[in-house]
Amino acid sequence: MAGILLAGAPILVLLFVARTLWQYVAAFRKAAKLEKVTPIPVVRSYIPPQTPILQLLEPYFSPWMLSLPYMLRHWYEYCGHTAAWSHKGRLPREELGSDVYWVVGLEGRRLYVQDPEVIYEITHRWRDFPKPKGYYSDLRLFGENVVTVEGSEWQYHRRIITASFTEPTMNLVFVEAQRQMASLIDKIGGRQFTPASVMSKLSTHMIAGSGFGQYMDWSGTDLPSSGSKGLQAHERGKPTTLASVVEAFGEHLLPMIVFPAWLLKSLPSPTMNMVGNSKENFETLVRAMIQKIRDASQKEKDASPNAARKSDLLSNLVNAPSSVSGGTFSEQDIIGNVFALSFAAEETTSSALQTGLILLAIHTDIQGALQAEVDAICANKAAGELMDYKTDWPKMRNLMAFMLEAQRTHPSFPALPKEATTDQQITYRGHDIDIPAGTIILYDMVAPHYDPRLWGPDASAFRPSRWLMPSGYEAPPKSVNHCRDQRDMLCPPRGAFVAFSEGYRNCLGKKFAQVGFCTLFATLLRTHSVELVPHGDVADESEANWERTKGEAARRIENKTLVISMRISKDVMVRFVRRGTERFPPRAAKV
Numbered sequence: 001m002a003g004i005l006l007a008g009a010p011i012l013v014l015l016f017v018a019r020t021l022w023q024y025v026a027a028f029r030k031a032a033k034l035e036k037v038t039p040i041p042v043v044r045s046y047i048p049p050q051t052p053i054l055q056l057l058e059p060y061f062s063p064w065m066l067s068l069p070y071m072l073r074h075w076y077e078y079c080g081h082t083a084a085w086s087h088k089g090r091l092p093r094e095e096l097g098s099d100v101y102w103v104v105g106l107e108g109r110r111l112y113v114q115d116p117e118v119i120y121e122i123t124h125r126w127r128d129f130p131k132p133k134g135y136y137s138d139l140r141l142f143g144e145n146v147v148t149v150e151g152s153e154w155q156y157h158r159r160i161i162t163a164s165f166t167e168p169t170m171n172l173v174f175v176e177a178q179r180q181m182a183s184l185i186d187k188i189g190g191r192q193f194t195p196a197s198v199m200s201k202l203s204t205h206m207i208a209g210s211g212f213g214q215y216m217d218w219s220g221t222d223l224p225s226s227g228s229k230g231l232q233a234h235e236r237g238k239p240t241t242l243a244s245v246v247e248a249f250g251e252h253l254l255p256m257i258v259f260p261a262w263l264l265k266s267l268p269s270p271t272m273n274m275v276g277n278s279k280e281n282f283e284t285l286v287r288a289m290i291q292k293i294r295d296a297s298q299k300e301k302d303a304s305p306n307a308a309r310k311s312d313l314l315s316n317l318v319n320a321p322s323s324v325s326g327g328t329f330s331e332q333d334i335i336g337n338v339f340a341l342s343f344a345a346e347e348t349t350s351s352a353l354q355t356g357l358i359l360l361a362i363h364t365d366i367q368g369a370l371q372a373e374v375d376a377i378c379a380n381k382a383a384g385e386l387m388d389y390k391t392d393w394p395k396m397r398n399l400m401a402f403m404l405e406a407q408r409t410h411p412s413f414p415a416l417p418k419e420a421t422t423d424q425q426i427t428y429r430g431h432d433i434d435i436p437a438g439t440i441i442l443y444d445m446v447a448p449h450y451d452p453r454l455w456g457p458d459a460s461a462f463r464p465s466r467w468l469m470p471s472g473y474e475a476p477p478k479s480v481n482h483c484r485d486q487r488d489m490l491c492p493p494r495g496a497f498v499a500f501s502e503g504y505r506n507c508l509g510k511k512f513a514q515v516g517f518c519t520l521f522a523t524l525l526r527t528h529s530v531e532l533v534p535h536g537d538v539a540d541e542s543e544a545n546w547e548r549t550k551g552e553a554a555r556r557i558e559n560k561t562l563v564i565s566m567r568i569s570k571d572v573m574v575r576f577v578r579r580g581t582e583r584f585p586p587r588a589a590k591v
């Protein structure tokens, strides 16, 4: 039997190779046909059809692919793993002379779009170009939710959740961000750390506290109001708080999706045991939280029918009045959406905070300008007195400009997918482009951000001041306002800034993220600076060593891998230091 198998193996391999070659020939014949009829360029791709295993391996073989001679790697530069981040729109624009092009290969034809007007059109025609459901199916781990559904079901989920992001919720984010950063500063003192290790915890703490009423702190135990065990529990491999479970989702989503909880729990790896436990504990935790809110609401109603309700996101979801949407969420809908919201929030917020921290440490002049803004906001406050959402949040103009610029230069995703579910047409530079049903469209989130035609000749420079407009600024036609609470902020042309996506399926938590990000940094900069840990010889405080340290940090921040969102491949070491004790204080504060 073994002999027959061995003898048959070369034939099987030959058949497989012949079949694959035939598939390539068929794909490229289609590409040649398409080239004859389409007004836009066609690029041929040799990437095999994507599978979860390939996705997992691509970060490892990507550097090898890119080290091949140009002729061999050329196609990969268009459609590899982090291609959009690497070429930043220049390659298609300069080589193909087009911001819209086809990529044809074994996965059929895909439309790549980096033109802002076309991005705007595709993201606004949501019935014609919905999200491809298959791409998001893994996020159904705990049931359907606002990220995974489409059509009228999506409208229903979106309406209820949008109504749950109230102003009192934003106030909670504002307060919780101050508490979390103060607690982190206490915990971390002057020690050096890598942003990745700390920022994902910080974002889960903030989201758990202000979104789901689960107050965490950094001392190893929760504050009295939550009554659970927090970080200690996470470190023991038995996550028992929402924050620790959500952090596990962000770090280990793939094994969580692929393997059952019982298998993960029985593996000889404490990390995998923790992942298995997270998967099991999540539903139990959220059900208990929902019950607690229902009990509390009932008690409040009994005591005083008009009592003000709690305003965190989860309480709003549980107590959503049916008049908002013609219905309320079932318990399973709430669980599915708590997962979706936590996941969407954690992954992106943590990446934004990491990037923000490193950018500030590199650009000490910008850090100085943000500190001047925070000093002005806190001028009449006693040390430790909290900032106030209503009066102080609108004053955070420089901080908002810093956030928007960090998101422009370092968006969380290289590109996002849409799908034409029926035959469609778009217009680009006066040409009609036919898009057959079933075509995947990838709209680029880096290229428009780096386009000098939209942002000027210094489009690739990190310059937050480009967002600050003179008093009385009027938004030009066909532009979008990305922060409504700060006055006189740049409104870029539509489709030019898509870090939070665009159109109907844009980010539901945009304001939540903006309030959280700006307030965390305001709290840090009120008393401290963030500083790069010097490169090489730590005692060497020379200008040359500082320049080397900055250069290395700038290189590392450019080097990204794609794991759900884009992450910095090699982290950078930083530390918080009391203001006035910086090793390299800013020479001139300039945003």
Ligand code: HEM
Residues within 6 Å of the ligand: 131, 146, 147, 158, 211, 340, 341, 344, 345, 346, 348, 349, 352, 407, 412, 413, 416, 498, 499, 500, 501, 504, 505, 506, 507, 508, 509, 510, 512, 513
């Ligand atoms: C800097 C932080 C953030 C960035 C850059 C960001 C970016 C994005 C982007 C690009 C999308 C579109 C995804 C797609 O089409 O597949 C999205 C969707 C979404 N985001 Fe965010 N996000 C951030 C923070 C948050 C936060 C804090 C929350 C919740 C508290 C949140 C909740 C959501 C939800 C629910 C969706 C799906 C909306 C829908 O499909 O209708 N995001 N976000």
